Amino acid sequence: MKALIEAGVKPVDSYRPGENKRPWTFKEKLMLGLTPGQYLGQALRNPFNWILGLIFAVGLPLLAYRYLFGLGVVTHSSNDYPWGLLLGFGLFCMVPLSASGFMLGTTVEIFGRHDFEPIERLALLNGLLGYFFAVVYLLVDLGQPWRLAYPMVISFGPVAVLFLVAWHVATYLSVQVAEVSVAFFEWIGWLGGKRWVRKIAIGLTVAGIILSTLHQGALGALFLYSPGKVHPLWYSSAFQWILFFASSIPAGLCMVITVSTVIKHTMAWRCDRNFLDNLDYCTLGIAKGAAMGLFTYFFIKVIAVAHDNEWAYLATGWGFWWMFEMFFGVMLPIILFAYAIHHRLLWLVRATGFLTVLGICLNRLNTSLITFNWTIYQELPHIFEFIITITLLCIYVVVYRFILYRLPILYTWKEAPQEAVATEPVKTEPRVSAGTSTAPATSSP
Amino acid sequence: MSGISRRRFLAASAAGCVATTFAGSKKALAAGTFGGYPEGMGVLVDITRCVGCRTCEAACNKEQNLPDPERPFDDMSVFDEIHHGQQRRTNEKAYTVINRYEPTGSDQKVYRKVQCNHCAEPACLSSCFVNAYKKTDEGAVIYNDKVCVGCRNCMVACPFNIPAYSYSSAFDPIIKKCVFCYDTRLKEGRPPACVESCPQQVMTFGKRDDLIKIANQRIRNNPDLYVDHIYGEHEMGGTHWMYLSGVPFDELAFNMHLSNEPILNNVKDFLGTVPMVLAIWPALFTGFHLLATNKKNGHGHEEEESKHNDEGGDQ
Amino acid sequence: MKNWNAATMNLLVLVLLFGLAGFAGATDMPETVVLDTLGELYEPVEFDHTLHTELGEDCSICHHHTTGTGPESANCARCHADSPESEVVACSDCHEAEPFAAGVLQAKAEDRMRYHKDKPGLKAVYHLSCMGCHEAWGAPVGCQECHARTPAGDDYYHADAKGDAVTH
Numbered sequence: 001m002k003a004l005i006e007a008g009v010k011p012v013d014s015y016r017p018g019e020n021k022r023p024w025t026f027k028e029k030l031m032l033g034l035t036p037g038q039y040l041g042q043a044l045r046n047p048f049n050w051i052l053g054l055i056f057a058v059g060l061p062l063l064a065y066r067y068l069f070g071l072g073v074v075t076h077s078s079n080d081y082p083w084g085l086l087l088g089f090g091l092f093c094m095v096p097l098s099a100s101g102f103m104l105g106t107t108v109e110i111f112g113r114h115d116f117e118p119i120e121r122l123a124l125l126n127g128l129l130g131y132f133f134a135v136v137y138l139l140v141d142l143g144q145p146w147r148l149a150y151p152m153v154i155s156f157g158p159v160a161v162l163f164l165v166a167w168h169v170a171t172y173l174s175v176q177v178a179e180v181s182v183a184f185f186e187w188i189g190w191l192g193g194k195r196w197v198r199k200i201a202i203g204l205t206v207a208g209i210i211l212s213t214l215h216q217g218a219l220g221a222l223f224l225y226s227p228g229k230v231h232p233l234w235y236s237s238a239f240q241w242i243l244f245f246a247s248s249i250p251a252g253l254c255m256v257i258t259v260s261t262v263i264k265h266t267m268a269w270r271c272d273r274n275f276l277d278n279l280d281y282c283t284l285g286i287a288k289g290a291a292m293g294l295f296t297y298f299f300i301k302v303i304a305v306a307h308d309n310e311w312a313y314l315a316t317g318w319g320f321w322w323m324f325e326m327f328f329g330v331m332l333p334i335i336l337f338a339y340a341i342h343h344r345l346l347w348l349v350r351a352t353g354f355l356t357v358l359g360i361c362l363n364r365l366n367t368s369l370i371t372f373n374w375t376i377y378q379e380l381p382h383i384f385e386f387i388i389t390i391t392l393l394c395i396y397v398v399v400y401r402f403i404l405y406r407l408p409i410l411y412t413w414k415e416a417p418q419e420a421v422a423t424e425p426v427k428t429e430p431r432v433s434a435g436t437s438t439a440p441a442t443s444s445p
Numbered sequence: 446m447s448g449i450s451r452r453r454f455l456a457a458s459a460a461g462c463v464a465t466t467f468a469g470s471k472k473a474l475a476a477g478t479f480g481g482y483p484e485g486m487g488v489l490v491d492i493t494r495c496v497g498c499r500t501c502e503a504a505c506n507k508e509q510n511l512p513d514p515e516r517p518f519d520d521m522s523v524f525d526e527i528h529h530g531q532q533r534r535t536n537e538k539a540y541t542v543i544n545r546y547e548p549t550g551s552d553q554k555v556y557r558k559v560q561c562n563h564c565a566e567p568a569c570l571s572s573c574f575v576n577a578y579k580k581t582d583e584g585a586v587i588y589n590d591k592v593c594v595g596c597r598n599c600m601v602a603c604p605f606n607i608p609a610y611s612y613s614s615a616f617d618p619i620i621k622k623c624v625f626c627y628d629t630r631l632k633e634g635r636p637p638a639c640v641e642s643c644p645q646q647v648m649t650f651g652k653r654d655d656l657i658k659i660a661n662q663r664i665r666n667n668p669d670l671y672v673d674h675i676y677g678e679h680e681m682g683g684t685h686w687m688y689l690s691g692v693p694f695d696e697l698a699f700n701m702h703l704s705n706e707p708i709l710n711n712v713k714d715f716l717g718t719v720p721m722v723l724a725i726w727p728a729l730f731t732g733f734h735l736l737a738t739n740k741k742n743g744h745g746h747e748e749e750e751s752k753h754n755d756e757g758g759d760q
Numbered sequence: 761m762k763n764w765n766a767a768t769m770n771l772l773v774l775v776l777l778f779g780l781a782g783f784a785g786a787t788d789m790p791e792t793v794v795l796d797t798l799g800e801l802y803e804p805v806e807f808d809h810t811l812h813t814e815l816g817e818d819c820s821i822c823h824h825h826t827t828g829t830g831p832e833s834a835n836c837a838r839c840h841a842d843s844p845e846s847e848v849v850a851c852s853d854c855h856e857a858e859p860f861a862a863g864v865l866q867a868k869a870e871d872r873m874r875y876h877k878d879k880p881g882l883k884a885v886y887h888l889s890c891m892g893c894h895e896a897w898g899a900p901v902g903c904q905e906c907h908a909r910t911p912a913g914d915d916y917y918h919a920d921a922k923g924d925a926v927t928h
Binding site: 494496498500503504506507513514515516517518519520634635636640641643644645646649650651652655658659662663666667 | 835858859860861862865868869877878880881883884886887888891903916917918919920921923
């Protein structure tokens with residue numbers, strides 16, 4: 001794409017290509033305004049697509065295999081480990097990483113911090129896709145995925161925590177679709193829809209916070225069903241749901257940092273000045289939130305260990321593993337964030353954001369898979385499960401990229417190309433995007 | 446309004462509400478803890494009698510139309526099967542298995558039957574979001590495969606690791622576990638197939654309350670023969686299948702770290718918090734919104750149609 | 761003398777006969793008992809009763825107190841130390857073939873004064889009674905050593921299953 005843009009091609013970013021030209025058609029918008037030849041060319045030249053192709057060549061047939069022959073052919077068919085990597089990663093990791101939607105939505109809409117608007121849509125999309133693909137992972141993992149809607153319409157088991165998760169995820173997906181639909185309506189040119197959604201934005205956001213609090217917590221509460229099976233250091237009799245909820249906050253925020261870093265380095269052509277110029281500022285602000293969230297989580301975790309009197313476990317093998325997770329996933333990021341934010345080292349902020357994402361994933365995998373059944377035996381998931389998990393993750397990336405290329409998430413939709421678009425949404429002094437320490441900080445975020 | 450004044454109407458309604466609240470409260474105040482299933486049947490498994498003949502496995506296989514086993518049911522080499530360092534467990538082809546143990550300090554082999562314990566307050570039932578499990582009045586915990594989605598939360602929840610899943614089925618995988626022969630026998634008051642088949646009457650069938658009395662009597666009459674504990678009397682809130690043993694239970698792979706509370710109690714606090722969040726969060730965050738924003742900033746949602754960047758950056 | 765001798769002889773013979781009959785104990789004690797009330801999976805058992813009476817010192821080892829001899833177990837003796845001979849002594853006369861039939865359970869529940877609510881069924885008492893001594897004395901303990909399996913039994917136990925061990 002970069003080559004094409006240098007050659008003068010301009011991807012679709014407005015209602016019509018020029019003042020006296022007819023509006024873009026839907027098909028043209030899909031192709032970013034490129035000719036099919038140009039589009040295919042850029043797709044084939046992209047080395048990332050070659051890797052994706054390889055992965056899909058193996059993974060997609062495996063997916064078909066799973067559906068044709070049952071879970072038994074792609075898993076160990078374990079009755080002791082009913083939940084494997086598909087849920088351990090696809091549900092338990094992806095959901096906290098998708099908490100970005102309600103975090104940035106709250107920041108901008110509830111707290112009125114419109115200085116974070118440039119990154120808000122990305123955070124919302126991140127949230128939507130994360131939850132959507134959590135459901136996709138479920139559809140692969142469930143024994144009878146065609147019955148996915150049963151807890152909603154056929155047979156209710158309201159005593160179960162999973163019932164809450166199912167309803168909340170379904171409702172929250174609707175909320176997120178609505179929130180992202182604003183960008184979609186802009187893109188397809190239906191401003192009436194956009195107006196209507198904007199009217200209920202506050203309601204949607206508050207609903208989003210409620211639903212997120214409860215289902216992030218509920219995913220943690222699921223492990224309350226198996227107190228003896230999860231290792232005590234990862235199990236809190238009283239606070240399991242708070243731990244999961246509290247850790248989802250830095251998870252979502254750091255996922256936004258990570259994704260925006262990837263975008264900055266691979267898709268800068270799609271971003272407009274509004275996004276790129278404010279990215280460092282937003283990143284710093286998000287990092288501050290993440291650091292506070294991490295510190296709070298650390299504090300809660302220590303309380304939880306004290307509450308269940310689990311100190312003795314620290315001196316065991318699992319105890320060292322717990323300390324590893326706490327150090328690299330929580331304490332080190334806190335230290336690095338503090339240093340990086342203070343010195344405005346954006347590269348370090350971004351690296352720490354990614355480290356935190358890994359730390360959160362480690363925590364979720366530890367709880368759901370690695371320390372699960374710690375008293376009996378450990379089982380590595382089937383290699384096919386690994387492959388399918390990676391394949392679905394790649395599909396997620398492809399869908400993510402597809403939407404980012406087209407919808408006005410990273411750029412501002414223009415009614416006509418020569419419309420001047422102000423890049424500063426808040427009437428304060430321009431924020432400095434600090435990459436070096438020589439840049440003066442004229443206003444703090 | 447007609448003859449009644451609005452004030453009178455509201456006062457009457459309020460009085461009515463108060464009256465109904467207090468009228469109903471007597472019952473609510475009387476509601477205490479869960480009383481169990483007084484008519485529930487149970488089975489007492491006396492491990493001191495078991496000789497490991499596996500006839501119960503054969504009986505179950507026949508009664509429940511389970512698939513043919515890999516090895517004959519009188520093949521004792523299955524006791525040597527070890528997978529992942531564990532002895533046999535229930536699986537999609539076997540609702541019950543016998544395992545052999547060699548307790549310390551004795552070269553006498555001891556055999557133990559493993560099957561669903563039909564808890565009074567089952568964890569599987571508590572964790573099922575489509576209500577696929579049901580605890581019948583007769584005491585059986587049964588399963589409805591017509592609504593099961595295959596989430597396998599029940600397998601995670603069961604403290605005894607009993608439910609198995611038919612992973613081998615592509616289009617109709619379901620949970621496989623002992624159902625106390627409910628459909629074929631218990632409904633009519635008959636004992637399950639395994640109980641009837643046992644040559645040594647390891648299993649005694651009867652009302653759960655009576656079985657506890659019988660168990661206590663056996664312990665009393667033979668103090669040197671039995672460990673003074675009925676496993677399942679209180680564990681996990683009480684199970685309808687209980688055990689007597691002549692050797693310490695933990696030597697027979699019984700989980701001795703289980704609480705006497707049913708698993709459901711672990712999630713009650715969280716479930717109670719849910720409506721609180723639903724009630725408090727709206728006001729809390731709407732409050733934050735009102736406090737954090739004011740018209741002076743100039744950001745209103747009145748500016749929907751403005752060409753201000755707000756619009757573009759807004760959702 | 762001749763008349764007196766004949767009468768005495770007759771009397772003696774009669775006395776002897778009755779005496780011998782008395783010595784034989786219960787003249788209805790069987791030599792062999794065929795246990796066939798339960799058999800579907802296994803052939804009927806030809807139980808050599810005479811052999812067992814010679815092995816055991818006391819009828820009460822198997823028959824509790826029903827043969828008039830005191831019960832073996834101290835537990836039983838608490839109530840049955842002086843219990844007389846019962847009308848019936850065969851196992852099947854007291855131990856039900858279906859111990860958990862609804863009628864049996866109901867009778868137990870209704871009789872509040874009944875002590876023996878834990879009486880095992882017939883199949884169980886055969887095995888529980890026999891196995892202890894058989895194990896201690898090196899007598900047959902294998903299922904088919906006492907009763908051969910019927911074809912229905914072979915089917916029941918899936919005798920023709922030839923698979924390898926289950927892998928998980």
